[in-house]
Amino acid sequence: MLQSTLCYLERGDAYLMLHRVKKEHDANRDKWIGIGGKFEDKESPEDCLLRECREETGLTLTDYRYRGLVTFVNTEWPTEYMHLFTATDWTGEPHVCDEGDLAWIKKAELLTLPMWEGDKIFLRLLDSDEPFFSLKLCYAGDRLESAVLNGKQVEL
Secondary structure, three states: OEEEEEEEEEEOOEEEEEEOOOOOOOOOOOOEEOEEEEOOOOOOHHHHHHHHHHHHHOOEEEEEEEEEEEEEEEOOEEEEEEEEEEEEEEEOOOOOOOOOEEEEEEHHHHOOOOOOHHHHHHHHHHHOOOOOEEEEEEEEOOEEEEEEEOOEEOOO
């Protein structure tokens, strides 16, 4: 079982997004995602969030919010618990990311980008400022087969 973080840095009506195009063997290849990555030993969700953000962007988060827990189940890899955050303030200057291209994308345009179908569900939850949530996303390869939000089936 894997543990990871994902964060959407928010600036006005846009999120900082990562277009995963630089690693050849990447489960997220060619998709747009937030900033984050896998836990290292002894890290809390916040520790992982702060480290991954510094590594991928060069920014140090100073105001962030833990928004939800997303459980990914896929026939092709181990179950993953992803700790989802948003951030509204940071220090530093962004740098080039070795995992993909960083870009500020308007929230109104996000759902038109290549991304995991389940990401669209939690992006809508973030946009509507839902309270802390638990979302289970079940995939067969790249295809979303089911989604369960706070114990209730979501219509796909």
